């Protein structure tokens with residue numbers, strides 16, 4: 193490489209380090225990125241590039257990488273990180289140097305990793321992150337002594353605070369210049385077995401780290417209660433429970449507001465545009481469809497406000513710990529918890545997060561059951577049906593509707609466990625890995641990250657309304673409006689399509705409108721709600737108000753509950769199957785997943801419908 197080339201292209205630095213040490217936090221803070229950050233290991237599973245300017249104006253290219261536990265790369269995500277620093281990533285040049293990030297509060301556990309990382313042969317600096325947490329835990333780190341012991345530069349850092357990054361930026365200004373000109377020292381190789389390296393690390397810690405003798409860290413004190421085998425489980429249940437109660441009790445006013453805004457908009461359009469097709473496509477197609485889903489935004493926001501708080505505080509890793517025994521009993525890998533948890537937002541990141549599972553067969557089981565977690569696209573369906581058929585009353589202090597929502601989640605989880613057990617016995621026999629999760633320290637959430645996380649989730653929900661629901665609503669409007677001379681819904685194009693499916697769905701209590709709605713809902717589950725809204729809006733003179741009121745008057749209780757049961761399993765979601773195809777490199781598994789979810793959904797709806805009819809709810 194010519195020296196001119198070396199000087200003109202930005203220096204590329206790779207963020208390497210154990211999971212959950214703050215690499216992505218640092219990456220986001222420096223590059224202005226918005227990648228997901230959470231207080232548990234295994235959040236990042238892909239590499240990501242960004243650029244930032246040093247105080248002197250020079251650009252630096254930064255690579256955020258998945259966390260690694262050593263240099264062997266046992267799981268897919270670890271291999272990405274190791275390939276990146278070894279220059280083996282396709283279409284990516286090797287980094288010029290490594291920023292090795294280390295959680296200072298857990299320095300004893302991870303120091304040997306930095307010694308191992310010297311062997312990549314790149315200039316390397318140790319970024320001692322989370323110095324605030326180390327100080328909280330009474331840790332004192334002698335940085336010059338550590339530099340001496342390790343033979344590389346060491347810089348302290350608090351990634352989540354501007355003042356905490358200032359020192360690192362100053363250091364990088366000088367050091368990256370040396371890297372660019374090839375004059376930054378390459379570390380001498382670290383020879384020896386892992387055991388020897390660990391011994392070296394221990395001796396370095398002895399010389400450079402001291403701990404104020406104190407009673408107990410905050411984390412320890414909290415964990416004594418939270419990880420208690422009985423009390424801990426009760427606390428976990430209570431937290432989940434409060435979450436669903438909150439979703440139901442706090443969202444009301446905001447939902448009413450959105451609802452009346454939508455009604456107002458429809459009224460305004462009706463006043464401006466004369467009766468006719470144009471008015472109908474806007475009012476009954478676009479606004480009715482999109483509005484029917486958008487009205488649930490407050491509930492989604494409250495749900496994620498809870499989930500993200502639990503993630504950022506460090507509690508989620510404890511939840512994994514608490515249910516680990518249960519998961520092991522059904523043959524699930526301990527590391528499956530985080531992918532399954534992520535699937536509550538959406539199965540796609542969840543299925544990708546399964547890359548952290550080393551055992552290929554366990555990864556497959558996790559991928560196959562991820563769609564059973566209640567993703568946020570199911571919420572509009574649940575909310576709509578629950579509002580229509582479950583009275584608002586209370587059972588003791590608890591909202592009845594919240595209880596039903598909670599129950600539906602539990603049914604999803606229960607079946608995920610049952611299916612995992614079956615898959616483990618049939619498809620994917622083999623040894624499972626236990627839970628080797630390192631429990632992170634409890635942290636006060638970074639306010640900005642927290643709000644941004646909620647905002648991002650809300651925007652994903654709203655964007656889907658624009659990208660998927662709006663076009664789907666217009667298509668449904670066209671199909672339910674034409675041919676113009678159709679006497680009933682059955683004679684429209686939509687009705688003709690729906691009638692193809694109806695013979696299959698009628699035995700489980702579904703009507704023609706539902707069977708029409710299920711077709712576009714393949715694009716995304718919540719499209720079932722928007723499609724029903726449009727279908728009833730086009731049909732209905734006299735059908736006014738929220739969707740739940742409409743279906744309460746049009747469907748029997750048995751039909752409503754059957755629809756709810758269908759959606760606990762609903763196979764609808766093309767993107768999920770696309771990602772399963774991508775992650776398993778085969779068509780077999782997405783087809784299999786579709787098949788088994790369809791059978792479960794059908795069976796659940798059938799059982800629910802006929803039981804309800806038997807109880808006189810038909």
Ligand SMILES: Nc1nc2c(ncn2[C@@H]2O[C@H](COP(=O)(O)OP(=O)(O)OP(=O)(O)O)[C@@H](O)[C@H]2O)c(=O)[nH]1
Nearest residue numbers: 211212213214215216217234235236259322350351
């Ligand atoms: N108090 C404090 N918290 C931090 C600091 N750096 C990161 N965090 C928090 O630590 C947690 C983990 O941060 P991430 O940036 O997701 O860690 P990561 O290394 O990218 O983790 P993986 O992607 O799982 O490998 C988050 O809750 C951050 O808010 C810090 O310097 N001080």
Ligand SMILES: [Mg+2]
Nearest residue numbers: 215216235236
């Ligand atoms: Mg990360």
